[in-house]
Amino acid sequence: MTSERAEESPARARYAAFEPHRTETRNGTRRRRHVDHWRPVHQWSEAEVWAILRRWHVTPATPYKIGFSRLSCAFCIFLSADALATLQWIDATRFIRLVDYEERFGCTIKRDRSLLSLAGQGRVLEAARSQPALVAAALSDRPIGSVLTEDWILPAGAFGTGGGPI
Template sequence: MDNVLSDVYDDRVVIPDAQMNLFGLEPKDIIARQPAVPGVFFDAPDIELDYDIAVICMSGGKDSLAALKYLLDRGFPASRIELWHHLVDGLEAADSFMDWPFIDDYCVKLAEALDMPLYRSWLKHGFKGEMLKHNSRSHPHLVGTPDGVVELPRNAAKEATRLRFPQQAASLQTRWCSSALKIDVGRRALTCQERFIDKKVLFVTGERRQESSNRAKYNQLEPHSTDTVRKSARPLKPRHVDAWRPVLHLSEEEVWEMLCDWRINPPVPYRLGWGRSSCQTCIFNGDRIWATIAHYWPERVQEIAQYEEQFGTAISRNGKTVVERARLAEPLKIDDEQALRQASRHDYELPIFVPEGQSWTLPAGAFSGVSAGAS
Protein backbone atom coordinates (compact mmCIF):
# COMPACT_ATOMS: atom_id res chain seq x y z
CA MET A 1 0.00 0.00 0.00
CA ASP A 2 1.48 3.43 -0.88
CA ASN A 3 1.49 6.31 1.61
CA VAL A 4 -1.71 7.94 0.38
CA LEU A 5 -3.61 4.66 0.49
CA SER A 6 -2.27 3.72 3.91
CA ASP A 7 -3.27 7.16 5.28
CA VAL A 8 -6.79 6.68 3.96
CA TYR A 9 -6.89 3.19 5.45
CA ASP A 10 -5.67 4.49 8.84
CA ASP A 11 -8.23 7.33 8.84
CA ARG A 12 -11.17 5.12 7.97
CA VAL A 13 -10.38 1.78 9.52
CA VAL A 14 -7.51 1.72 12.01
CA ILE A 15 -8.14 4.96 13.90
CA PRO A 16 -11.95 4.58 14.22
CA ASP A 17 -11.49 1.02 15.45
CA ALA A 18 -8.83 2.09 17.95
CA GLN A 19 -11.12 4.88 19.24
CA MET A 20 -14.02 2.46 19.61
CA ASN A 21 -11.84 0.08 21.59
CA LEU A 22 -11.12 2.90 24.06
CA PHE A 23 -14.85 3.06 24.81
CA GLY A 24 -15.25 -0.72 24.91
CA LEU A 25 -17.28 -0.72 21.70
CA GLU A 26 -17.22 -3.10 18.76
CA PRO A 27 -17.36 -1.83 15.16
CA LYS A 28 -20.88 -3.27 14.79
CA ASP A 29 -22.08 -0.97 17.62
CA ILE A 30 -21.36 2.21 15.69
CA ILE A 31 -24.23 2.97 13.35
CA ALA A 32 -22.48 5.98 11.81
CA ARG A 33 -19.78 3.75 10.35
CA GLN A 34 -22.28 1.95 8.20
CA PRO A 35 -22.73 3.27 4.65
CA ALA A 36 -25.96 5.14 3.86
CA VAL A 37 -27.01 2.23 1.61
CA PRO A 38 -25.95 -1.18 2.97
CA GLY A 39 -23.03 -2.65 1.09
CA VAL A 40 -22.37 0.52 -0.97
CA PHE A 41 -18.99 2.23 -0.59
CA PHE A 42 -17.78 5.16 -2.67
CA ASP A 43 -14.18 4.34 -1.68
CA ALA A 44 -13.21 0.72 -1.07
CA PRO A 45 -9.64 0.20 -2.28
CA ASP A 46 -9.06 -2.63 0.18
CA ILE A 47 -11.79 -5.07 1.12
CA GLU A 48 -11.95 -8.39 2.90
CA LEU A 49 -11.44 -10.94 0.14
CA ASP A 50 -13.51 -13.75 1.66
CA TYR A 51 -15.18 -14.68 -1.64
CA ASP A 52 -15.70 -18.15 -3.09
CA ILE A 53 -15.19 -16.97 -6.67
CA ALA A 54 -13.84 -13.83 -8.32
CA VAL A 55 -15.08 -13.11 -11.84
CA ILE A 56 -12.78 -10.69 -13.68
CA CYS A 57 -14.34 -8.99 -16.69
CA MET A 58 -11.37 -9.15 -19.04
CA SER A 59 -11.52 -6.80 -22.02
CA GLY A 60 -7.83 -7.26 -22.82
CA GLY A 61 -7.07 -3.62 -21.93
CA LYS A 62 -4.64 -2.30 -19.34
CA ASP A 63 -7.23 -1.53 -16.67
CA SER A 64 -8.82 -4.99 -16.59
CA LEU A 65 -5.31 -6.48 -16.49
CA ALA A 66 -4.46 -4.16 -13.59
CA ALA A 67 -7.68 -5.15 -11.79
CA LEU A 68 -6.65 -8.81 -12.04
CA LYS A 69 -3.13 -8.04 -10.79
CA TYR A 70 -4.56 -5.96 -7.92
CA LEU A 71 -6.51 -9.00 -6.73
CA LEU A 72 -3.54 -11.35 -7.07
CA ASP A 73 -1.28 -8.88 -5.21
CA ARG A 74 -3.69 -8.98 -2.28
CA GLY A 75 -3.37 -12.74 -2.02
CA PHE A 76 -6.65 -13.82 -3.59
CA PRO A 77 -6.05 -17.43 -4.75
CA ALA A 78 -5.58 -17.68 -8.52
CA SER A 79 -7.46 -21.01 -8.39
CA ARG A 80 -10.67 -19.14 -7.45
CA ILE A 81 -10.43 -16.59 -10.29
CA GLU A 82 -12.16 -16.89 -13.64
CA LEU A 83 -11.87 -14.50 -16.57
CA TRP A 84 -14.97 -13.45 -18.51
CA HIS A 85 -14.73 -11.88 -21.93
CA HIS A 86 -17.76 -10.36 -23.64
CA LEU A 87 -17.44 -10.56 -27.43
CA VAL A 88 -18.70 -7.26 -28.85
CA ASP A 89 -19.01 -8.62 -32.41
CA GLY A 90 -20.29 -12.04 -31.34
CA LEU A 91 -18.82 -15.17 -32.89
CA GLU A 92 -21.06 -15.64 -35.92
CA ALA A 93 -19.40 -13.29 -38.45
CA ALA A 94 -15.95 -14.04 -39.89
CA ASP A 95 -14.78 -10.40 -39.77
CA SER A 96 -14.70 -7.84 -37.00
CA PHE A 97 -17.01 -4.87 -37.30
CA MET A 98 -16.21 -2.96 -34.07
CA ASP A 99 -13.62 -4.89 -32.07
CA TRP A 100 -9.97 -5.66 -32.81
CA PRO A 101 -9.72 -8.93 -34.76
CA PHE A 102 -7.17 -10.44 -32.33
CA ILE A 103 -8.77 -9.43 -29.01
CA ASP A 104 -10.70 -12.67 -28.53
CA ASP A 105 -7.61 -14.82 -29.14
CA TYR A 106 -5.52 -12.46 -26.96
CA CYS A 107 -7.85 -13.22 -24.03
CA VAL A 108 -7.64 -16.96 -24.80
CA LYS A 109 -3.82 -16.87 -24.80
CA LEU A 110 -3.73 -14.67 -21.71
CA ALA A 111 -5.90 -17.14 -19.79
CA GLU A 112 -3.66 -20.01 -20.94
CA ALA A 113 -0.54 -18.12 -19.80
CA LEU A 114 -2.11 -17.46 -16.40
CA ASP A 115 -3.61 -20.96 -16.14
CA MET A 116 -7.06 -19.51 -15.44
CA PRO A 117 -10.40 -20.49 -17.01
CA LEU A 118 -11.81 -18.09 -19.59
CA TYR A 119 -15.53 -17.99 -20.29
CA ARG A 120 -16.71 -16.03 -23.34
CA SER A 121 -20.24 -14.76 -23.65
CA TRP A 122 -22.00 -12.64 -26.24
CA LEU A 123 -25.19 -11.39 -27.79
CA LYS A 124 -25.81 -13.54 -30.88
CA HIS A 125 -24.73 -11.64 -34.04
CA GLY A 126 -23.08 -9.04 -31.79
CA PHE A 127 -23.04 -5.28 -32.32
CA LYS A 128 -24.09 -5.39 -35.96
CA GLY A 129 -27.04 -7.73 -35.30
CA GLU A 130 -28.36 -5.42 -32.56
CA MET A 131 -27.79 -2.29 -34.64
CA LEU A 132 -29.74 -3.76 -37.57
CA LYS A 133 -32.73 -4.74 -35.42
CA HIS A 134 -35.81 -3.75 -37.43
CA ASN A 135 -39.27 -4.51 -36.02
CA SER A 136 -37.73 -7.61 -34.53
CA ARG A 137 -36.71 -9.08 -31.18
CA SER A 138 -33.19 -8.98 -29.75
CA HIS A 139 -31.10 -12.06 -30.44
CA PRO A 140 -30.42 -14.68 -27.74
CA HIS A 141 -27.51 -14.48 -25.33
CA LEU A 142 -24.80 -17.13 -25.54
CA VAL A 143 -22.98 -17.84 -22.32
CA GLY A 144 -19.79 -19.83 -21.84
CA THR A 145 -19.94 -22.09 -18.77
CA PRO A 146 -17.76 -24.93 -17.42
CA ASP A 147 -20.19 -27.32 -19.19
CA GLY A 148 -20.09 -25.56 -22.57
CA VAL A 149 -21.95 -22.71 -24.24
CA VAL A 150 -25.60 -22.20 -23.29
CA GLU A 151 -28.06 -20.32 -25.54
CA LEU A 152 -30.57 -18.20 -23.61
CA PRO A 153 -33.63 -16.96 -25.53
CA ARG A 154 -35.11 -13.47 -25.00
CA ASN A 155 -38.76 -14.44 -24.75
CA ALA A 156 -39.74 -11.34 -22.78
CA ALA A 157 -38.15 -8.93 -25.27
CA LYS A 158 -40.50 -6.76 -27.34
CA GLU A 159 -40.10 -6.17 -31.06
CA ALA A 160 -38.18 -2.96 -31.70
CA THR A 161 -36.09 -1.05 -34.21
CA ARG A 162 -32.63 0.42 -33.80
CA LEU A 163 -31.10 1.11 -37.27
CA ARG A 164 -28.58 3.53 -35.81
CA PHE A 165 -25.27 3.47 -34.00
CA PRO A 166 -25.21 3.91 -30.23
CA GLN A 167 -25.06 7.59 -29.41
CA GLN A 168 -22.14 9.20 -27.57
CA ALA A 169 -23.77 9.68 -24.18
CA ALA A 170 -23.38 8.65 -20.56
CA SER A 171 -26.89 7.14 -20.62
CA LEU A 172 -26.76 3.41 -21.30
CA GLN A 173 -30.11 3.64 -23.11
CA THR A 174 -28.69 5.71 -25.94
CA ARG A 175 -25.16 4.32 -25.64
CA TRP A 176 -26.76 0.90 -25.95
CA CYS A 177 -23.61 -1.05 -26.90
CA SER A 178 -22.21 -1.13 -23.34
CA SER A 179 -25.48 -2.37 -21.87
CA ALA A 180 -26.66 -4.72 -24.63
CA LEU A 181 -23.28 -6.28 -25.42
CA LYS A 182 -21.53 -6.31 -22.05
CA ILE A 183 -23.59 -5.48 -18.95
CA ASP A 184 -26.74 -7.48 -19.84
CA VAL A 185 -24.67 -10.41 -21.09
CA GLY A 186 -22.65 -10.50 -17.84
CA ARG A 187 -25.81 -10.27 -15.76
CA ARG A 188 -27.39 -13.16 -17.66
CA ALA A 189 -24.19 -15.23 -17.31
CA LEU A 190 -24.46 -14.86 -13.53
CA THR A 191 -28.16 -15.58 -13.20
CA CYS A 192 -28.28 -18.59 -15.55
CA GLN A 193 -25.70 -20.66 -13.68
CA GLU A 194 -26.71 -22.65 -10.61
CA ARG A 195 -23.07 -22.84 -9.55
CA PHE A 196 -23.29 -19.27 -8.16
CA ILE A 197 -26.16 -20.10 -5.80
CA ASP A 198 -25.19 -20.10 -2.10
CA LYS A 199 -21.84 -18.61 -3.10
CA LYS A 200 -20.14 -15.33 -2.35
CA VAL A 201 -19.05 -13.90 -5.68
CA LEU A 202 -16.84 -10.89 -6.41
CA PHE A 203 -17.58 -9.35 -9.81
CA VAL A 204 -14.56 -7.27 -10.82
CA THR A 205 -14.38 -4.58 -13.52
CA GLY A 206 -11.55 -2.22 -14.42
CA GLU A 207 -13.03 1.30 -14.62
CA ARG A 208 -10.97 4.23 -13.28
CA ARG A 209 -12.28 7.58 -11.98
CA GLN A 210 -9.60 9.47 -13.88
CA GLU A 211 -11.06 8.30 -17.22
CA SER A 212 -14.13 10.54 -17.22
CA SER A 213 -16.38 12.74 -15.11
CA ASN A 214 -19.01 10.00 -15.35
CA ARG A 215 -16.70 7.32 -13.96
CA ALA A 216 -15.49 9.72 -11.25
CA LYS A 217 -18.93 9.28 -9.64
CA TYR A 218 -18.89 5.46 -9.57
CA ASN A 219 -19.02 3.57 -6.28
CA GLN A 220 -16.02 1.34 -5.70
CA LEU A 221 -17.97 -1.45 -3.99
CA GLU A 222 -21.69 -2.19 -4.16
CA PRO A 223 -24.08 -5.14 -4.42
CA HIS A 224 -24.21 -6.31 -8.03
CA SER A 225 -27.59 -6.14 -9.76
CA THR A 226 -27.76 -9.96 -9.65
CA ASP A 227 -27.31 -10.11 -5.88
CA THR A 228 -30.37 -11.63 -4.20
CA VAL A 229 -29.38 -11.91 -0.55
CA ARG A 230 -29.65 -8.18 0.05
CA LYS A 231 -32.87 -7.79 -1.95
CA SER A 232 -34.90 -10.32 -0.03
CA ALA A 233 -34.91 -11.86 3.44
CA ARG A 234 -35.45 -15.35 2.01
CA PRO A 235 -34.44 -15.40 -1.65
CA LEU A 236 -35.35 -18.45 -3.72
CA LYS A 237 -31.87 -18.43 -5.24
CA PRO A 238 -29.53 -17.00 -2.60
CA ARG A 239 -26.62 -15.36 -4.37
CA HIS A 240 -24.24 -12.85 -2.76
CA VAL A 241 -22.60 -10.86 -5.55
CA ASP A 242 -20.52 -7.75 -4.96
CA ALA A 243 -19.40 -5.49 -7.80
CA TRP A 244 -15.89 -4.21 -7.06
CA ARG A 245 -13.84 -1.74 -9.08
CA PRO A 246 -10.43 -2.25 -7.49
CA VAL A 247 -8.47 0.17 -9.71
CA LEU A 248 -11.12 2.92 -9.67
CA HIS A 249 -8.88 5.22 -7.60
CA LEU A 250 -5.63 4.55 -9.49
CA SER A 251 -3.93 6.91 -11.92
CA GLU A 252 -2.82 5.85 -15.40
CA GLU A 253 0.76 6.01 -14.14
CA GLU A 254 0.02 3.56 -11.32
CA VAL A 255 -1.64 1.16 -13.78
CA TRP A 256 1.37 1.16 -16.14
CA GLU A 257 3.67 0.65 -13.15
CA MET A 258 1.68 -2.45 -12.19
CA LEU A 259 1.88 -3.88 -15.71
CA CYS A 260 5.61 -3.10 -15.87
CA ASP A 261 6.24 -4.87 -12.52
CA TRP A 262 4.20 -7.83 -13.79
CA ARG A 263 6.20 -7.73 -17.07
CA ILE A 264 3.05 -8.16 -19.07
CA ASN A 265 3.47 -6.95 -22.66
CA PRO A 266 1.46 -3.75 -23.21
CA PRO A 267 -1.63 -4.73 -25.25
CA VAL A 268 -1.36 -4.02 -28.98
CA PRO A 269 -3.74 -1.00 -29.22
CA TYR A 270 -1.47 1.03 -26.88
CA ARG A 271 1.56 0.01 -28.92
CA LEU A 272 -0.17 1.45 -31.99
CA GLY A 273 -0.76 4.76 -30.19
CA TRP A 274 -4.31 4.31 -28.93
CA GLY A 275 -4.82 5.90 -25.49
CA ARG A 276 -7.37 3.21 -24.63
CA SER A 277 -7.97 -0.35 -25.69
CA SER A 278 -11.69 -0.47 -26.34
CA CYS A 279 -13.30 -1.52 -29.61
CA GLN A 280 -11.06 -0.59 -32.55
CA THR A 281 -13.87 1.44 -34.12
CA CYS A 282 -15.34 2.64 -30.80
CA ILE A 283 -18.09 5.25 -31.10
CA PHE A 284 -16.01 7.53 -28.83
CA ASN A 285 -12.95 7.57 -31.10
CA GLY A 286 -11.59 11.01 -31.89
CA ASP A 287 -10.80 12.34 -35.40
CA ARG A 288 -7.12 11.32 -35.14
CA ILE A 289 -8.02 7.68 -34.49
CA TRP A 290 -10.52 7.68 -37.38
CA ALA A 291 -7.76 9.15 -39.57
CA THR A 292 -5.42 6.36 -38.44
CA ILE A 293 -7.97 3.62 -39.12
CA ALA A 294 -8.74 5.15 -42.54
CA HIS A 295 -5.01 5.13 -43.34
CA TYR A 296 -4.16 1.58 -42.22
CA TRP A 297 -7.52 -0.24 -42.41
CA PRO A 298 -9.66 1.84 -44.85
CA GLU A 299 -12.28 -0.91 -45.29
CA ARG A 300 -13.22 -0.63 -41.58
CA VAL A 301 -14.02 3.08 -41.89
CA GLN A 302 -15.83 2.64 -45.21
CA GLU A 303 -18.15 -0.02 -43.78
CA ILE A 304 -19.13 2.18 -40.84
CA ALA A 305 -19.62 5.26 -43.02
CA GLN A 306 -21.94 3.28 -45.33
CA TYR A 307 -24.18 2.44 -42.37
CA GLU A 308 -24.10 6.08 -41.18
CA GLU A 309 -25.35 7.12 -44.61
CA GLN A 310 -27.96 4.33 -44.75
CA PHE A 311 -29.34 5.31 -41.31
CA GLY A 312 -29.14 9.05 -41.98
CA THR A 313 -27.53 9.39 -38.54
CA ALA A 314 -23.80 9.63 -37.96
CA ILE A 315 -21.99 8.36 -34.87
CA SER A 316 -20.76 11.89 -34.22
CA ARG A 317 -23.15 14.45 -32.82
CA ASN A 318 -21.89 17.00 -35.36
CA GLY A 319 -23.37 14.86 -38.16
CA LYS A 320 -20.05 14.17 -39.91
CA THR A 321 -19.48 10.59 -41.05
CA VAL A 322 -16.36 8.78 -39.92
CA VAL A 323 -14.87 9.24 -43.41
CA GLU A 324 -15.39 13.02 -43.16
CA ARG A 325 -13.91 13.08 -39.66
CA ALA A 326 -10.88 11.06 -40.79
CA ARG A 327 -10.07 13.86 -43.26
CA LEU A 328 -9.86 16.39 -40.42
CA ALA A 329 -6.74 14.94 -38.76
CA GLU A 330 -3.35 13.44 -39.44
CA PRO A 331 -3.08 9.68 -38.84
CA LEU A 332 -0.80 8.42 -36.07
CA LYS A 333 2.59 7.39 -37.36
CA ILE A 334 2.95 3.77 -36.31
CA ASP A 335 6.57 2.60 -35.98
CA ASP A 336 5.86 -0.66 -34.15
CA GLU A 337 5.80 -3.10 -37.09
CA GLN A 338 5.09 -6.13 -34.89
CA ALA A 339 2.01 -4.51 -33.38
CA LEU A 340 0.86 -3.29 -36.80
CA ARG A 341 1.03 -6.80 -38.27
CA GLN A 342 -0.78 -8.25 -35.25
CA ALA A 343 -3.54 -5.64 -35.50
CA SER A 344 -4.90 -7.18 -38.72
CA ARG A 345 -4.76 -10.82 -37.62
CA HIS A 346 -7.27 -12.96 -35.80
CA ASP A 347 -4.70 -15.25 -34.16
CA TYR A 348 -2.72 -13.57 -31.40
CA GLU A 349 0.93 -14.37 -31.99
CA LEU A 350 2.94 -12.05 -29.73
CA PRO A 351 4.19 -13.06 -26.27
CA ILE A 352 1.85 -12.33 -23.35
CA PHE A 353 4.77 -11.59 -21.01
CA VAL A 354 7.97 -9.79 -21.97
CA PRO A 355 10.52 -12.56 -22.59
CA GLU A 356 13.50 -13.00 -20.22
CA GLY A 357 16.38 -10.67 -21.11
CA GLN A 358 14.17 -8.07 -22.83
CA SER A 359 13.14 -4.84 -21.17
CA TRP A 360 9.56 -3.74 -20.67
CA THR A 361 8.76 -0.63 -22.77
CA LEU A 362 6.07 1.96 -22.18
CA PRO A 363 3.85 1.90 -25.30
CA ALA A 364 3.31 4.88 -27.61
CA GLY A 365 -0.31 5.32 -26.50
CA ALA A 366 0.47 5.68 -22.77
CA PHE A 367 -0.28 9.21 -21.51
CA SER A 368 -0.92 10.24 -25.12
CA GLY A 369 -4.34 11.71 -24.44
CA VAL A 370 -5.38 10.54 -27.95
CA SER A 371 -9.14 10.28 -27.79
CA ALA A 372 -10.07 6.61 -28.18
CA GLY A 373 -12.54 4.33 -26.48
CA ALA A 374 -15.49 4.58 -24.15
CA SER A 375 -15.76 7.28 -21.51
Protein backbone atom coordinates in the same frame (compact mmCIF):
# COMPACT_ATOMS: atom_id res chain seq x y z
CA MET B 1 -13.68 -7.04 -11.86
CA THR B 2 -13.14 -4.16 -14.29
CA SER B 3 -10.55 -1.44 -14.78
CA GLU B 4 -12.42 1.87 -14.77
CA ARG B 5 -10.49 4.65 -13.07
CA ALA B 6 -11.90 7.79 -11.45
CA GLU B 7 -9.31 9.93 -13.26
CA GLU B 8 -10.81 9.01 -16.65
CA SER B 9 -13.99 11.07 -16.45
CA PRO B 10 -16.36 12.82 -14.04
CA ALA B 11 -18.88 10.00 -14.55
CA ARG B 12 -16.32 7.31 -13.67
CA ALA B 13 -15.21 9.31 -10.63
CA ARG B 14 -18.71 8.71 -9.22
CA TYR B 15 -18.44 4.92 -9.57
CA ALA B 16 -17.98 2.94 -6.40
CA ALA B 17 -14.82 0.88 -6.13
CA PHE B 18 -16.92 -2.03 -4.84
CA GLU B 19 -20.68 -2.50 -5.18
CA PRO B 20 -23.35 -5.02 -6.09
CA HIS B 21 -23.22 -5.67 -9.84
CA ARG B 22 -26.19 -4.54 -11.95
CA THR B 23 -27.04 -8.24 -12.50
CA GLU B 24 -27.17 -8.83 -8.75
CA THR B 25 -30.29 -10.69 -7.55
CA ARG B 26 -29.26 -11.94 -4.10
CA ASN B 27 -32.46 -10.57 -2.57
CA GLY B 28 -34.66 -11.69 -5.44
CA THR B 29 -37.57 -14.08 -5.07
CA ARG B 30 -37.08 -16.10 -8.24
CA ARG B 31 -33.38 -16.69 -8.90
CA ARG B 32 -30.88 -15.59 -6.37
CA ARG B 33 -27.38 -14.77 -7.45
CA HIS B 34 -24.67 -12.94 -5.63
CA VAL B 35 -22.60 -10.83 -8.06
CA ASP B 36 -20.29 -8.08 -6.89
CA HIS B 37 -18.48 -5.52 -9.04
CA TRP B 38 -14.93 -4.62 -8.03
CA ARG B 39 -12.85 -1.86 -9.62
CA PRO B 40 -9.44 -2.48 -8.03
CA VAL B 41 -7.66 0.39 -9.79
CA HIS B 42 -10.47 2.93 -9.44
CA GLN B 43 -8.39 5.40 -7.42
CA TRP B 44 -5.13 4.80 -9.31
CA SER B 45 -3.57 7.35 -11.63
CA GLU B 46 -2.57 6.36 -15.15
CA ALA B 47 1.07 6.59 -14.02
CA GLU B 48 0.39 4.02 -11.29
CA VAL B 49 -1.17 1.64 -13.81
CA TRP B 50 1.84 1.85 -16.16
CA ALA B 51 4.22 1.51 -13.19
CA ILE B 52 2.65 -1.74 -11.99
CA LEU B 53 2.70 -3.17 -15.52
CA ARG B 54 6.39 -2.27 -15.79
CA ARG B 55 7.16 -3.70 -12.33
CA TRP B 56 5.64 -7.08 -13.20
CA HIS B 57 6.86 -7.06 -16.83
CA VAL B 58 3.33 -7.25 -18.24
CA THR B 59 3.35 -6.55 -21.97
CA PRO B 60 1.15 -3.57 -22.86
CA ALA B 61 -1.74 -4.42 -25.18
CA THR B 62 -0.82 -4.09 -28.86
CA PRO B 63 -3.17 -1.15 -29.54
CA TYR B 64 -1.27 0.87 -26.91
CA LYS B 65 1.97 -0.05 -28.68
CA ILE B 66 0.70 1.36 -31.98
CA GLY B 67 -0.34 4.62 -30.37
CA PHE B 68 -3.91 4.26 -29.15
CA SER B 69 -4.28 5.84 -25.72
CA ARG B 70 -7.51 4.12 -24.77
CA LEU B 71 -8.95 0.68 -25.53
CA SER B 72 -12.56 -0.10 -26.26
CA CYS B 73 -14.41 -1.28 -29.33
CA ALA B 74 -12.34 -0.60 -32.44
CA PHE B 75 -14.80 1.96 -33.79
CA CYS B 76 -15.99 3.37 -30.46
CA ILE B 77 -18.20 6.47 -30.55
CA PHE B 78 -15.67 8.22 -28.31
CA LEU B 79 -12.77 7.99 -30.78
CA SER B 80 -10.55 10.98 -31.39
CA ALA B 81 -9.93 12.24 -34.93
CA ASP B 82 -6.39 10.79 -34.87
CA ALA B 83 -7.60 7.39 -33.67
CA LEU B 84 -10.27 7.31 -36.37
CA ALA B 85 -7.81 8.39 -39.09
CA THR B 86 -5.57 5.55 -37.95
CA LEU B 87 -8.42 3.04 -38.09
CA GLN B 88 -9.33 4.29 -41.56
CA TRP B 89 -5.72 3.63 -42.59
CA ILE B 90 -5.28 0.21 -40.92
CA ASP B 91 -8.80 -1.21 -41.43
CA ALA B 92 -10.17 0.56 -44.51
CA THR B 93 -12.74 -2.12 -45.33
CA ARG B 94 -14.50 -1.87 -41.98
CA PHE B 95 -14.19 1.93 -41.99
CA ILE B 96 -15.89 2.19 -45.40
CA ARG B 97 -18.63 -0.21 -44.27
CA LEU B 98 -19.42 2.08 -41.32
CA VAL B 99 -19.33 5.19 -43.52
CA ASP B 100 -21.78 3.42 -45.83
CA TYR B 101 -24.07 2.62 -42.88
CA GLU B 102 -24.08 6.29 -41.86
CA GLU B 103 -25.08 7.30 -45.39
CA ARG B 104 -27.71 4.57 -45.78
CA PHE B 105 -29.30 5.22 -42.38
CA GLY B 106 -29.05 9.02 -42.65
CA CYS B 107 -27.58 9.09 -39.15
CA THR B 108 -24.01 9.55 -37.94
CA ILE B 109 -22.31 7.57 -35.20
CA LYS B 110 -20.87 10.79 -33.77
CA ARG B 111 -23.52 13.40 -33.00
CA ASP B 112 -21.94 16.34 -34.77
CA ARG B 113 -20.15 14.88 -37.83
CA SER B 114 -19.66 11.85 -40.01
CA LEU B 115 -16.88 9.32 -39.56
CA LEU B 116 -15.40 10.44 -42.88
CA SER B 117 -15.35 14.06 -41.75
CA LEU B 118 -13.82 13.26 -38.36
CA ALA B 119 -11.15 10.97 -39.84
CA GLY B 120 -10.30 13.76 -42.29
CA GLN B 121 -9.50 16.04 -39.36
CA GLY B 122 -7.05 13.56 -37.83
CA ARG B 123 -3.58 12.23 -38.54
CA VAL B 124 -2.53 8.59 -38.64
CA LEU B 125 -0.68 7.75 -35.43
CA GLU B 126 3.06 7.61 -36.18
CA ALA B 127 3.57 4.54 -34.00
CA ALA B 128 1.06 2.66 -36.17
CA ARG B 129 2.49 3.93 -39.45
CA SER B 130 6.02 2.93 -38.46
CA GLN B 131 5.21 -0.56 -37.14
CA PRO B 132 3.29 -2.57 -39.77
CA ALA B 133 3.97 -5.88 -38.01
CA LEU B 134 2.34 -4.59 -34.82
CA VAL B 135 -0.62 -3.25 -36.79
CA ALA B 136 -1.06 -6.70 -38.34
CA ALA B 137 -0.89 -8.25 -34.86
CA ALA B 138 -3.51 -5.82 -33.55
CA LEU B 139 -5.89 -6.84 -36.35
CA SER B 140 -5.15 -10.55 -36.10
CA ASP B 141 -7.51 -13.11 -34.64
CA ARG B 142 -4.57 -15.28 -33.61
CA PRO B 143 -3.90 -15.74 -29.90
CA ILE B 144 -1.27 -13.47 -28.39
CA GLY B 145 1.96 -14.91 -27.06
CA SER B 146 3.16 -14.53 -23.51
CA VAL B 147 1.83 -11.55 -21.63
CA LEU B 148 5.17 -11.22 -19.86
CA THR B 149 8.28 -9.59 -21.24
CA GLU B 150 11.79 -8.84 -20.05
CA ASP B 151 12.09 -5.92 -22.49
CA TRP B 152 9.35 -3.70 -21.12
CA ILE B 153 8.91 -0.38 -22.94
CA LEU B 154 6.34 2.30 -22.19
CA PRO B 155 4.01 2.14 -25.23
CA ALA B 156 3.41 5.03 -27.61
CA GLY B 157 -0.22 5.31 -26.47
CA ALA B 158 0.60 5.86 -22.80
CA PHE B 159 -0.51 9.21 -21.40
CA GLY B 160 -2.39 10.11 -24.59
CA THR B 161 -5.62 11.92 -25.20
CA GLY B 162 -7.75 9.25 -26.86
CA GLY B 163 -10.98 9.91 -25.00
CA GLY B 164 -13.75 7.44 -24.38
CA PRO B 165 -14.04 4.31 -22.33
CA ILE B 166 -11.33 1.74 -21.93
